[in-house]
Amino acid sequence: MYRTVAQQCPRCGHPTQAIAHGVGCGTCGGRIVSHAAFLNMANDMLAPGIAPFERPPMFPRVESPLHCPLCRRKMRPCSLLHVLLDDCSVHGIWFDPHELQAALMLFANAAAVAHLAGTAVPNPRLPWLALNVALPHAIDQYQFFQSTVSIGNATKSATLSLPVDDIPDIAAAIYGFADQPPRIVDLGAGVTALNGIRIFGGATLHQGDEIQIGSYKIAVHAPPDVGTPKLMPPVPRAEA
Numbered sequence: 001m002y003r004t005v006a007q008q009c010p011r012c013g014h015p016t017q018a019i020a021h022g023v024g025c026g027t028c029g030g031r032i033v034s035h036a037a038f039l040n041m042a043n044d045m046l047a048p049g050i051a052p053f054e055r056p057p058m059f060p061r062v063e064s065p066l067h068c069p070l071c072r073r074k075m076r077p078c079s080l081l082h083v084l085l086d087d088c089s090v091h092g093i094w095f096d097p098h099e100l101q102a103a104l105m106l107f108a109n110a111a112a113v114a115h116l117a118g119t120a121v122p123n124p125r126l127p128w129l130a131l132n133v134a135l136p137h138a139i140d141q142y143q144f145f146q147s148t149v150s151i152g153n154a155t156k157s158a159t160l161s162l163p164v165d166d167i168p169d170i171a172a173a174i175y176g177f178a179d180q181p182p183r184i185v186d187l188g189a190g191v192t193a194l195n196g197i198r199i200f201g202g203a204t205l206h207q208g209d210e211i212q213i214g215s216y217k218i219a220v221h222a223p224p225d226v227g228t229p230k231l232m233p234p235v236p237r238a239e240a
Helices: 035-044 099-106 110-117
Strands: 016-019 022-025 031-033 076-080 083-088 092-095 129-134 141-146 148-152 170-175 183-186 192-194 202-204 211-213 216-221
Touching: 035 092, 035 099, 035 183, 083 099, 092 099, 099 110, 099 148, 099 170, 129 148, 129 170, 141 148, 183 192
Parallel strands: none
Antiparallel strands: 016 022, 022 031, 031 092, 076 083, 083 092, 129 141, 129 216, 148 170, 170 183, 183 202, 192 211, 211 216
């Protein structure tokens, strides 16, 4: 058993701290996530019927290596398609800001999954999601017709931006596949709860479910003319 030196961010040099799923830097937003934790989150993103990955499907690349913040060994530069990462064989994968979310979203794309697995596209149907999202204490009701809705605290990064201080730039995503119930996935932030229970991966949404992300409670339902699964209706607004 070795003794580690002071844990420093390999990107900016500032001290690291314990966060959900691993260790991260509070200054630049980078983090290291164990292989098992990342694999669990990635497999939770897969469409039903697709075989889960047994190990992260990363490809080597040539670049000056970073040093692991936990053991100071050189990490192996690698990639998940266009997402560039650094891998410590002992402690896990280093993700710069937004890289964890970008890497996880690849696993919700059937074509990307097929490329990573080296197989034909297992399900040629495009992902499809049509949802109304009602936020208590918000002025507007949000309506989306797309495959994925990312939820967070950055106007430019998140499809649905929640301007509160207790969630990061991208905290979670709701996504759907053709003829399949939509799912919600915590994207490594550790601030997503479903029916009062915090989730650290993905969960299928059913009628009557309540999503909470940070201090926001979110009611989601499908528009009646789309044919997607029926979910819980919007939270009634109090009359003025």
